[in-house]
Amino acid sequence: MPFLNPSHGPASDDSGAGPRPARPIPETPVAATDLAATRRQLLESGKSGKLDAPGLRQVLVDLHEFWLTSKGVELGIRPDSGYSIIAVGGLGRGELLPFSDLDLILLHDDMPPDEVAEVADGLWYPLWDANIPLDHSVRTVPQALQVATEDVSAALGLLEARHIVGDEDLSTLLIGGIRQQWRTDIRDRFPAVVAHAQDRWRRAGDIAHRAEPDLKNGRGGLRDVQLLGALAIAQLTDGMASLRPDSPGAGPQVAYGRLLDIRTELHRIAGRPREQVRAQDADEIGAALRIGDRFDLARVISDSARTISYSIDVGLRTAGNALPRRGLAKLRRSPIRRPLDEGVVEHNGEIVLARNAIPSKDPGLILRVASASARTGLPISASTLSRLADYAPELREPWPAEALSDLLVLLGSGHHMVDPIEALDRTGLWGRLLPEWGAVRDLPPRDAIHTWTVDRHLVETAAHAGSMTTRVSRPDLLVLGALIHDLGKGRGADHSIVGADLAIQVGNRFGLWPQDVTLLSEMVRHHLLLPSVATRRDLDDPATAESVAATLGYNRTLLELLATLAEADSLATGPGVWGEWKASLINDLVRRALRLIDGGEPARPESLSPEQIALAEAGGFAVVMSPADGPHTFRVTMVAPDQPGLLSKMAGVLALNGLRSHSATVQGHAGSAVNSFVVVPLFGSPPEAGLMRQQLMAAIDGKIDVLARLDAREAESPIPTIGSVSATPGVSAGTGASAGSTDPAVDGAGHPKTAVPALFAVAPPRVIWVDLDAADSPAEPGDVLMELRTDDRIGLLSRVSAVIERHGAQVRWAKVATLGSTVVDTFCLRLDDDSASERTRVADDVLAVCPPPQPRAEGDDGDGPQHHGGTARSGVPIS
Secondary structure, three states: OOOOOOHHHOOOOOOOOOOOOOOOOOOOOOOOOHHHHHEEEEHHHOOOOOOHHHHHHHHHHHHHHHHHHHHHOOOOOOOOOEEEEEHHHHHHHHHOOOOEEEEEEEEOOOOHHHHOOOOOOHHHHHHHHOOOOEEEEEEOHHHHHHHHHHHHHHHHHHOOOOOEEEHHHHHHHHHHHHHHHHHHHHHHHHHHHHHHHHHHHHHHHHHHHHHOOOOOOOOOHHHHHHHHHHHOOOOOOOOOOOOOOOOOOHOHHHHHHHHHHHHHHHHHHOOOOOOOOHHHHHHHHHHHOOOOOOHHHHHHHHHHHHHHHHHHHHHHHHHHHHHOOOOHHHOOOOOOOOEOOOOOEEEOOOEEOOOOOOOOOOHHHHHHHHHHHHHHHHOOOHHHHHHHHHHOOOOOOOOHEEEHHHHHHHHHHHHHHHHHHHHHHHHOHHHHHHHHOOOOOOOOOOOOOOOOOHHHHHHHHHHHOOOOHHHHHOHOOOHHHHHHEEEEOOOOOOOOOHHHHHHHHHHHOOOOHHHHHHHHHHHOOOOOOOHHHHHHHEEEEEEHHHHHHHHHOOOOOHHHHHHHHHHHHHHHHHOOOOHHHHHHHHHHHHHHHHHHOOOOOOOOOOOOOOHHHHHHHHHEEEEEOOOOOOOOEEEEEEEEEOOOOOOHHHHHHHHHEEEEEEEEEEEOOOOOEEEEEEEOOOOOOOOHHHHHHHHHHHHHHOOOOOOHHHHHHHHHHOOOOOOOOHHHHHHHOOOOOOOOOOOOOOOOOOOOOOOOOOEEEEEOOEEEEEEEEOOOOOOOOOOEEEEEEOOOOOEEEHHHHHHHHOOHHHHHHHHEEOOOOOOOEEEEEOOOOOOOHHHHHHHHHHHHHHOEOOOOOOOOOOOOOEEEOOOOOOOOOOO
């Protein structure tokens, strides 16, 4: 805290005060040797276990208060004396640590300078002579208020001021004045307060992910909780009430107490005022607090820091929204509630529940809220999380398809998923969805090469995998496998084997098909196979590739999933783990193994049901809607006389009615097109089938320009720009676990987070051509498969179909699957000109209507939109 040297006399010459009683000030101030000796005795007795950390702090507070009170009386600092001693810092908070400075203010009522200097010398010199660390200042009330106005650090310190001895009315005048000034000026000072915190975070780093964390100044540390208290004094937040008592970390107050105890033991063990927990001290601290070894201590620190980080995010955001308005801002209407999903809206820069949402009757609401947050980049309201934690029931096993789809949307959003998952985890909701998560939550890595705790590493791996989903034929299994590949750690056995068993348990809960559960389990079991073999075995030995292919059961899909997972896992481990050397070795091994694996089965059309055949043979137009799996899922069958341009119009009518296609089959029979779609309404109930039949007929007659209306609908979409919305002045939206950077373009991990529109794709779109031969039934001469892998957008199927139709290609049949936010569309085409140049033109035009890839972080491979020729049936590069 800024201080004024008492020898220079801070008071004015004319105090205007009447006669004061004489002060019994000794000619030679006595050193505080008794205080220093008692401090040493306390610390030594503490080492023998007589005092725990909270007890030691309280005794130190009582000891110093007693000494200051006695010294104040000796110096004549009594009621009505015009002097008082005020404590700030640790003593002011009542939590003095063994080697913390004494932060003291000698407050006076504009007394004569010589007298003030004499009193100050009588107070300061005994402490200096006893080598007691001291941070001191001498102020009048106006001077202290002026300092608080000019210096954010001083203001935050003075908000913790506490009267010790002397003129209590004078102390009350300062303490009340500081708080009133803070509340009055907070609107103008709030950006500086945020900048002050961000600067501290940038210098000290994120406690949860630092090898030697700064418990006091780091992000998620003690200073952040004190900042929450300051915001509560300004009446902008409710202080420490951000988390439920039963959430991980049991709330910020408990987390604060844990870090304070660790810091107390750190002081005691180090014998000096140290803030960083060093590796050589960790075991001793853990043992003193009965936590365990250094790994157990690291887990407690991470858990506490992440709890506080989440609380400070919520606190800053809440405070920003609560700032008092001035001028014309007072006349503005309340922020509009914009719908984002069923039961989910955006309000005032946050994700909240719709007014008609009933969490107790909607188990899937948790995942819809989280996926909406990831898609838009908007943070989830703390009140929404609390309401979900209180009332949302657990999803029944197996999960409905809608819930799995929302989870895949969340996991497919790249690094935009980190903040909503962290918010769910800190409030106990993530563990409700994935009970196995508790074993890895805040689990420190045993290998120094790892940057993150195990749970955060899993999230980071899934985030990297989300940018690679178009490389594989099963993007859903890729992100799910990335999320759980290390779930077996912390259980005292081989984590790959334990994790494979857990993957079966998780896959069954998610509602995957049995064959997909097996594939997911094999991904987890063998997720280290490719890096291990590629870096330790002779790749020129034919037995190497043969052993890999045999281990994987000659499963091409599993091989491509493991190749992509290996890269995502390495990128999420730490800097330098993934590089050209490792990538080249794994790609070489994959190519060699692929040569030993059959090409795999091409996509095939599904058989028509008797009801669909009857509709087609009846002729004319028909639209039939029936419930499908899940309360919000419907199957729509559309029949019309076959003609060019029909598919794009059918898909466009569905999109215009707010129906999101999860899957589709496109076929024909008896001169009619028979197209079946599984759809989910964006909001509310679906339209009547009769209305869609009329719209379809109007679109075919040219009365409705479907593509033009889709463009207009997309332009009016309520989904805002990801990361560009900031509800809090000076605070970027979505500052959760990855926050801590003041660079507006990246989060704390260096990932891009701002100015990324929701229209952009996390993974680059790809077009893959597959030549069919005579053995590929039901192929006919001239048939070719075009597989599109891309992120979804409004009316994507309609747009892609229009491109195909514009090139004069005939769609013989098609299969469409939306796996989360990734679309895998397979079209069996008959091209008039099946040349390489025509395929390139078709692919380029198809890619042009796909969401373009978002800007990538520095050092990424820059893998942009592309299309492949030949007979490749996977996203794994094949030479």
